[in-house]
Amino acid sequence: MLELIAWMESTFGAHIDWKQVILVGLSPIFALSFMLEWHFMRKRKSPEYMKRQFAWMDTFTNVSLGGAYQVFELIVHVVFVGTAIFWFWDQRFFTIPINAWTIIPIFIAVEFCYYWFHRTSHRVRWFWTAHVVHHTGEQMNMSTAMRQSMLYPITGWWLFFMPLVLLGVHPAVVFILYAVDLGYQFFIHTESVGKLHPWVEYVFDTPSNHRAHHGRNPQYIDKNYGGVIIVFDRWFGTYEEEQEQVDYGVATRQIKSHNPIKLNFQEFIDMWKDVLRPGPIGQRIKHLWAPPEYVRPSDEVNIEK
Known part of the structure; x- marks a missing residue:
């Protein structure tokens, strides 16, 4: 693998955004899978269900x-992120070889980093301002996986994977494996697959497990952060089995819009409005790292009055 990476970097430059290269390359498979999902569901479900669940405006928005997201990620990678990632690589403690013995442990480590990135994206508003876009969809089909934010590279998703780079995993390997992780997740954004065998549900992030993650039902909020595997959720107490019908969307402030600009920036702007509102400086800046539902103590007093 490293030989191929070295050839690509010598040909196209060192700062290749491997994640986006692979995701763009997978786009025809994603499109075909979505069409097959639509065809399969059209035979099983009512016209009313299809009109709601596969609304053309929702799909176009996704x-x-x-x-x-893909275009902006590529631009920011070229301008800044690629250079920053390779700065971490230059500071690495070791150089970990890539072979049949190390690739699986590295993938699990990537998944571990993703778990904490995803969990933080729900519990820290700075990161939520980007991730919220993915949860604004109120329907569930494979195109929902494409509902992503331009703000991800600005808010710093890539920082969560830098511990692996510092340990000595080549950045290209980290982000190729992360692209595999994200590619897998495209196929679990669907209602076309019910629950699988209990052992599969226990280990992997399945369509059932991921539907629960997208729910704004009280028991589903901030659960099931895994990408490919769901084991870390079970270990760290964030797992919830899908049981009652999932109500998709944002529990705190649902953004009702098909406008990509509004969807990308509304929560980010609202966060800064909260920071800039008059009040004690400690309470103001807490809007950056507190959970999305954070309310200042002074606001709570005014509400009670």
């Missing part, structure tokens, strides 16, 4: 958000 594709628009996914395209804007």
Whole structure:
């Protein structure tokens, strides 16, 4: 693998955004899978269900958000992120070889980093301002996986994977494996697959487990952060089995819009409005790292009055 990476970097430059290269390359498979999902569900479900669940405006919004995300990620990677990642690589403690013995442990480590990135994206508002876009969809089909934010590289998703780079895993390997992780997740955004064998549900992030993650039902909020595997959720107490019908969307402040600009930036702007509102400086800046539902103590007093 490292030989191929070295050849690609010598040909196209060192700062290749491997994650986006692979995701763009997978786009025809994603599109075909979505069409097969639509065809399969059309035979099983009522016209009313299809009109709601596969609304063309929702699908168009999902594709628009996914395209804007991919283009902006590539631009920011070229301008800044690629250089920053390789700065971490230059400071590495070791150089870990890539072979049949190390690739699986490295993938599990990537998944571990993703778990904490995903969990933080729900519990820290700075990161939530990007991730909220993915949860604004109120329907569930494979195109929902494309509902992504342009703000991800700005808020710093890539920082969560830098411990692996510092340990000595080449950045290209980290982000190729992360692309595999994200590619897998495209296929679990669906209602076309019910619950699988209990052992599969126990180990992997399945469509059932991921539907629960997208729910705003009280028991589903901030649960099931895993990408490919669900084991870390079970270990760290964030697992919830899908049982009652999932109500998709954002529990705190649902953004009702098909406008990609509004969807990308509304929560980010609202966060800064909260920071800039008059009040004690400690309470103001806490809006940056507190959970999305954080309310200042002074606001709570005014509400009670």
